[in-house]
Amino acid sequence: MKSLLSSKPALWFLFLFNLAVAAVAPFVVEGTQGLMTSVGMGVVSLGAGVSLVRGRGETADAR
Template identity: 65%
Template sequence: MKPLLASRPVLRFLFLFNLVVAVTTPFVARGSQAVLTGVGRGVVSLGAGVSLFRTGRKAA
């Protein structure tokens, strides 16, 4: 399972999907639920983004 989660397409999807959810949550939910969901998804998005940055592009 770890190689699948570390693949670039999966990391790219996690980064973009969680970023979109973190940004749009305040428009859909209100109160503490929106804040906690936005923060949680933002952290996941940042983690995936950092992993993408650290792996870099591999030469073919």
Template identity: 70%
Template sequence: MKALLSSRPVLWFLFLFNAVVAAAAPFVVDGAQGIATGVGMGVVSLGAASALMRRRNANAA
């Protein structure tokens, strides 16, 4: 399972999908639930982005 989640296409999907949901959630869902959803999805998106960057830097070295 770890190999699947750390593959490049899955990381790109997690990054892009969660970034879009994080941007749209506060407008679609009202109140604190929309804000919490946006923050949670944003954290997942940043985690995927950091994994992509770490992998890119490891390949360059």
């Protein structure tokens, strides 16, 4: 499971999908629930983005 979640396509999907949901959630779901959904999805998106940036300098045989 770790190798699947650390693959570039999966990280890009997590980054973009969660970023889109974080941007739209406050407008679709009203109140505190929408805000907390946005914050949670934003944290997941940032985590995936950081993993993408960290892995940028690594070569394929370093993994």
